[in-house]
Amino acid sequence: MATLKQVAAHAEVSVQTVSNALNAPHRLRPDTLERVNRSIELLNYRPNRNARSLRTSAVELIGYCVPSWPNQTHLVMDQFLHALCAAAETSGRHILLFTAPAAVDGMPTYDDLHARRLVDGFVLSQTETHDPRHGWLKDRQIPFVSFGRVWKETTQPGPWVDVDGAAGSAMAVQHLHETGRRRIAFLGWPQSSGLGEDRLAGWRDRCTELGLPTGGLVVRCAEDTIDEGARATAQLIDSGQPPDGIVALSDILALGALRQLGDRGLTAGADVGVTGFDDSPRASVVSPGLTSLRQPMEQIATELIAILTGTRNDVPSERLLLPELVIRGSSAPG
Amino acid sequence: MATLKQVAAHAEVSVQTVSNALNAPHRLRPDTLERVNRSIELLNYRPNRNARSLRTSAVELIGYCVPSWPNQTHLVMDQFLHALCAAAETSGRHILLFTAPAAVDGMPTYDDLHARRLVDGFVLSQTETHDPRHGWLKDRQIPFVSFGRVWKETTQPGPWVDVDGAAGSAMAVQHLHETGRRRIAFLGWPQSSGLGEDRLAGWRDRCTELGLPTGGLVVRCAEDTIDEGARATAQLIDSGQPPDGIVALSDILALGALRQLGDRGLTAGADVGVTGFDDSPRASVVSPGLTSLRQPMEQIATELIAILTGTRNDVPSERLLLPELVIRGSSAPG
DNA sequence: ACGGATGTTTTGAACGTTAAAAACATCCGC
DNA sequence: GCGGATGTTTTTAACGTTCAAAACATCCGT
Incomplete structure (x- = not known):
């Protein structure tokens, strides 16, 4: 593999000129730049990351x-x-x-x-x-x-980038409200989970804003499993005041809710609107499809790298991103 | 962060002596080595990977x-x-x-x-x-x-490391045979899948060795889904000569088999022995637990690294590893 | 024609390790 | 006492980039 030195010899310039061709081409006369670039291409030059990192102290x-x-x-x-x-x-x-x-x-x-x-x-x-x-x-x-x-x-x-779970839950409540639901439950996690409490807060705040009841409509699941989601849903249904909507903190719990509704002869969507979180692949293939909050992964990753590398001066060191509500059959009205 | 140079100055030796302390301590007089190591520790010296890689051309x-x-x-x-x-x-x-x-x-x-x-x-x-x-x-x-x-x-x-799918299928057949099954089916993939054909070959060869029938006992699934596994199992059950054992090429297909058996009022284990492949987490939590072939991930990874780095002269460039049959309720006899 | 400014290219050193050769110290047999 | 062998430590250079300063070339105003 060619080095700067070999490219320089081939183009009849100094090593620095070759480095300039790569990193500061504006310094070179056009005909010199052309000649150097031709040598770079002919010799298939690739910069050695180690050498650069040693000199610059950045490993990338x-x-x-x-x-x-x-x-x-x-x-x-x-x-x-x-x-x-x-x-x-x-x-x-x-x-x-x-x-x-x-x-x-x-x-x-x-x-x-x-x-x-x-x-x-x-x-x-x-x-x-x-x-x-x-x-x-x-x-x-x-x-x-x-x-x-x-x-x-x-x-x-x-610095951090996060998805606004509270806003997501609020979106889900709003959506279910718009499909006619008026008694919307929340399947959550233990109180020790900050993320769970955040999403719960979003559910509660939006219900309150919409004048919807919240008492007796929260079930916290010990684990994030389909069985726990099913159990929690059974508990809600058997409570004497069953909900007509369920916002689940995760797709897994939501899938448990779908299963329990099916077991009780209830139709997700028509009878009870159900939403989940994370928009996992199963959300789309389950029947009916599960309405779910999708996290914007590419945007999250792009923001993280921008913050870490400090490549955009306009980037704040904290970024809360909105999830996207993907609406499917599990929340469609009857 | 201290460099070799700073450690050398502190220990009153040359840079090379510090490098020797780290990489060839046998070259040093014991008291010199001790003095250098004390300086290394005091200055919290950490070798710079870039510098070493530049000199040795190995980036690790x-x-x-x-x-x-x-x-x-x-x-x-x-x-x-x-x-x-x-x-x-x-x-x-x-x-x-x-x-x-x-x-x-x-x-x-x-x-x-x-x-x-x-x-x-x-x-x-x-x-x-x-x-x-x-x-x-x-x-x-x-x-x-x-x-x-x-x-x-x-x-x-x-060079490669792989898990012997054929041997795995053979183990599953052997196991089901030992639990009394005499008509063992195989749920596989399309013929274009080399891995699938390999696992199928293992099933066929062991059945033949044991004098078990193989005709009409293979169903190839278009996709690796629970639904396809269920469909294939239904096809076998409705064939007029239902199997008393099923070796599935993957856990997903096996879960489909379990579901279909349940739907037909049959008991996995007692009525039909079922095995899967990959020992996914669901294999242990499904009821009954799914007997499955577990791939030895740590061993696979260790062998891969050993071959790539050439660190063990005795390592052949091809390694076929055996899976481990994890026996659970889905293959227990009645 | 000359000096200052600007453009272009080269020179020298640095980064921090490792490899190899050289230098120095010690030991032992003659 | 000396020369050869061995042990221990130092010296020198290398790896391949980038950074900064220096040198060289060109242009323009006086």
């Missing part, structure tokens, strides 16, 4: 910890990973994947990757309540950006 | 193309990705993720990553019939190893 790699639940697929993370890679590449960078223990036990790994100049910074995701990684990185001035806020912190310890 | 990064189906989770690939990262780290390397168009359209991306010294080589996966990547990389002497063989090629174009 972004560290991302491989999702820590190998026993469980995580659709949102799969889509996110692909979008993140593509966004990084668009900016001339790549993603370096690594494993690390959970919480602070993993911080030495992050520290080491940065100290050895293996990465310039990190993208964090799967943020947990009181997640310690953010503060740890901020304290050490190691660049990072987070997909998701650190829940239940008074101030965020660093 | 392995390129892996992010799975190309963002609309569909792929459990096996999720587990694989985690195992691959961990195995790479164990060898002092990391995974660089990238995106690329499918088939030969993606080859310029591979070429560029290698030419620019962003990676030392590649791990390929999701191999397809007549997959062109392998031959392309081999022709250009770009190091790689493949998780999965290139089906329907007379010779493999490069």
Whole structure:
């Protein structure tokens, strides 16, 4: 593989002139630039990333910890990973994947990757309540950006991009209200989940705004499973005041709701409107199709990379993005 | 962050002596080594990967193309990705993720990553019939190893690690035979799938060895879905000579079989023994639990890295690994 | 014709490691 | 005491870019 030196010899210029042809072509006389570019092409020159990184101290790699639940697929993370890679590449960078223990036990790994100049910074995701990684990185001035806020912190310890769960739930309530529902339930998670409480707040606020009841219409599920979604829905149906709409905090819980409605001889859509969150592939193939809130993965990834690389001066360090409500049969009126 | 130079000054030795302390400590007098190590620790020295890579021409990064189906989770690939990262780290390397168009359209991306010294080589996966990547990389002497063989090629174009699907199907047949089944069916894929034909061959060969019938007992499914598995099972049940055992080529098809059996008032296990492949999380939580063939992900990843890095002279360039049959209720006799 | 300004190209050094050769120190047999 | 062998440490250069300064060429006003 040719080096700058070889290209320079071929074009009968200095190494610096070849470097200028690549990085500052305006410095060169047009005929010199043409000759150098021809040599670059003829010799199939490719810049050596190591040499450049050594001189500039920028490696153009972004560290991302491989999702820590190998026993469980995580659709949102799969889509996110692909979008993140593509966004990084668009900016001339790549993603370096690594494993690390959970919480602070993993911080030495992050520290080491940065100290050895293996990465310039990190993208964090799967943020947990009181997640310690953010503060740890901020304290050490190691660049990072987070997909998701650190829940239940008074101030965020660093830049983030997130999807507005509350707004999403509100959109779902609004939509169900527009299809005629007047008693809309919410299937959520335990109170310890900040994300769950955020989405619940969106449901509650919009119901209140629309004058809809909220009492006795929230069921928190211990786990994010179809069975729990089914159980919670059964509980609502058997409550004596069954809902005519259900906003589920996730597609998984929503699928459980669909199953339970089917078991009770009720029709999703016609009898009870159902919505989920994340717009997983099953949302479209289940019958009826599940109305769901879709997270804008490509936009999320693009914003994360823009914040981390500081390539756009207009980028604020916090970005809350709106999900998109994808309307399907599960919320269509009768 | 301290450099070798700063550590050397602190320890009152040359840069080379510090480098020797790290890489060839046997060259140093014990008291010199101790003094240098103390300086390394005091100054929290971390080697700069770029500098080392520039001098040695080895970047210690392995390129892996992010799975190309963002609309569909792929459990096996999720587990694989985690195992691959961990195995790479164990060898002092990391995974660089990238995106690329499918088939030969993606080859310029591979070429560029290698030419620019962003990676030392590649791990390929999701191999397809007549997959062109392998031959392309081999022709250009770009190091790689493949998780999965290139089906329907007379010779493999490069090193690979794979799971022996045929042996897996044979194990499943053997197991069902041992639980008393004598008419074992196979749910497979279209004939164009090399992997499917391989697994089918294992089923057929073992049935023949055991003197079991094979005629009219194979149903090929157009797609890997629960519905297709259910449809295929219905076809077998309605055939006039229903099977008492079913080996499914994947867990998804097996779940379809379980559903169809339930719909027909038949009990998986007691009435019809069912097995799947891949041991997905649902295999254990479905009722009854699904007997399934589990791929040894950590071993696969470890072998891939060993072949690619050439770190063990005894490693052959082709490794066929056995899956593990995880026995659950779906194959338990009545 | 000359000096200052501007355009274009070259020169020298730096980044931080590793590899190889050289230098220095020590030991031992003759 | 000396020369050869071995142990230990230092010296020198290399890897391939980028950065900054210097040199050279050209232009224009006086």
